[in-house]
Amino acid sequence: MPDLSRDGVGRRIAYYRSVVRPKMTQQRLADAACVSLGAIRKIERGERGVTDATLEAIAGALAVDPGRLRADRGRAQSTVLAGLPALSAAIAAYDVPDDGPVRRLAELRTAVSGAERWRLAAQYTRVVRDVPGLLTELARAYHRAEGDERRRLAGLLVSAYRSADSVAFKFGALDLSARLVELMRWSVPEAEDPLLAATVAYVRTETFLAAHAYASGLRALEDALAVAPSSGGPPESAMRGALHMRAAVVAGRAGDASTARSHLTQARLLAGQVAEGVYHGTAFGSDSVRVHEVSVAVSLGAEHVGSALDLARDWSPPAELPAERRSGYYIELARAQLWSGLAEHAFESMKIARRIAPQHTREHPWVREDAATLRRLKRADSESLTSFAEWCAAT
Incomplete structure (x- = not known):
């Protein structure tokens, strides 16, 4: 003790x-x-x-x-990394789960929703603690069920796999992340939910981003948009909008400014039709689109950072947005500020990101890179910057 x-x-x-x-x-x-x-x-x-x-x-x-x-400050990272083997073991037995108790469908749905909340709040220690056992229990329930209950359990599996994937991807376990994405793709046909299928396409993009396979990622998103429901209520509009946001970021990483702007235009139009909220596990609305506009400007490179700074002027993401998205905004804004010579502003943005979602911020590679750059430039308070750089393991 x-x-x-x-x-x-x-x-x-x-x-x-x-x-x-x-x-x-x-x-x-x-x-x-x-x-x-x-x-x-x-x-x-x-x-x-x-x-x-x-x-x-x-x-x-x-x-x-x-x-x-x-x-x-390294405790959260150690806890997550220590929990990844249990997560890996849970998905290894996805089709041959061991015997054990299974809660009622309503209770399982509540547990999956809780994991989603922890994911959106960037509380990865909670996810890695609770989700392995939940995945095992969902697999048991799924293989025992029939008919409509089996379909609903397939949908819950997709959501739980997504929560697990968020931890694996953020903490650099890319092979495990790719496996979880494939299990999402395996589960979604049984769920018979086109919006859930679009969600899986949205998440799958991270495997393309990690591999720098931007053309393939963009093609996969455009294929998903081609089959996603084009009419209906706010959930349908939000899901299409989310796919356009994601496509804009991928196009930005590829340096394709024209395609990125086209997808952002579509996302803004769809955001005008829905209230900001979380739809099928993905935040979407006007504020989310603005966050992605900054992200795209940064993705396009140093010559576009002026656009990012203009978008961020006199605006900050509201507290209602999920913590992971808000912290990501400040991480990307910090990069734009650093490229613009605004070192003190960049450091302040990284500190804001840490206050919002410390686990997400600490594991973000841009935070480590930019903190290391600031430290070399000695362009911020040395004691505070040294402490921050040590916290995020910047070298």
Whole structure:
């Protein structure tokens, strides 16, 4: 058990409770975290250790990432990497799951929705802790079910695989990520849901991005758009819009400005038909399109960063957008600012990204590259920058 008088976990808990959440008394924190008042008092004074489960409960009550309370900033990364073998084992037995209990369909749907929320919030430690067992249970249920229930379970498998894939991809386990994408593609025909099929096409793009196979990725997205429902309500419009956003980014990475602008135009038109929200696990709306406009400008290269800065002027993504998307916006804005010689602004944007989604920010390769560049240039406060660079393992 750590000595919290040295590592400061208790002090950080007290800070978030009394300064960031000034109306939260120790009693309210204890009630919200389901921890005794005496335990909270001792933890804050550094007189008592705290288990991972208790720390996550306290972090949840404070609405902060557990990593913000830990002294060891590498803990989240270690937890995720340690959990990847269990994830790999769960999908290895996708067609021959072991025997065991299976919850009712409604309970499984709730569990899958919870994993999706953690994914969108960039809470990867929660995903890697909960999803392996969930995947195994879903596989059991799927192979036992028939008819309509089997179809619904196939849809839940797609969503759960997507949550698992987010962790694998973000933490560099690209082979595991590719395998999860293939399992999504295996599950989706059984679900008989064209919008879910479009979702899988959206996610599959990351394998093309990782391989720098932009032409193939763009072709796959355009094929998906050709068969995606073109009429219906907001979910149909949102899914087509999301595919156009994704295609714009891929075209931007390929240096094809004309195609990128064309897809962004289509995405903006569709965003005008729906409210900002999460549709089939993907955020879409006018704010999401604006985030992608910045992303495309950065993807197109240094000569387009002026457009990114113009788009970002007097605007910031609203808090209602998923944390992963908001942090990604600031990561890409930081790159545009760095290329424009605005080093201090770039560092500030990276710090904002860290406050929004520390796990996502820490693992993003651009953050490491740009923090290392700033450190070499010595263009920001050296002590703060050194601490940040060490936190994200910039070299």
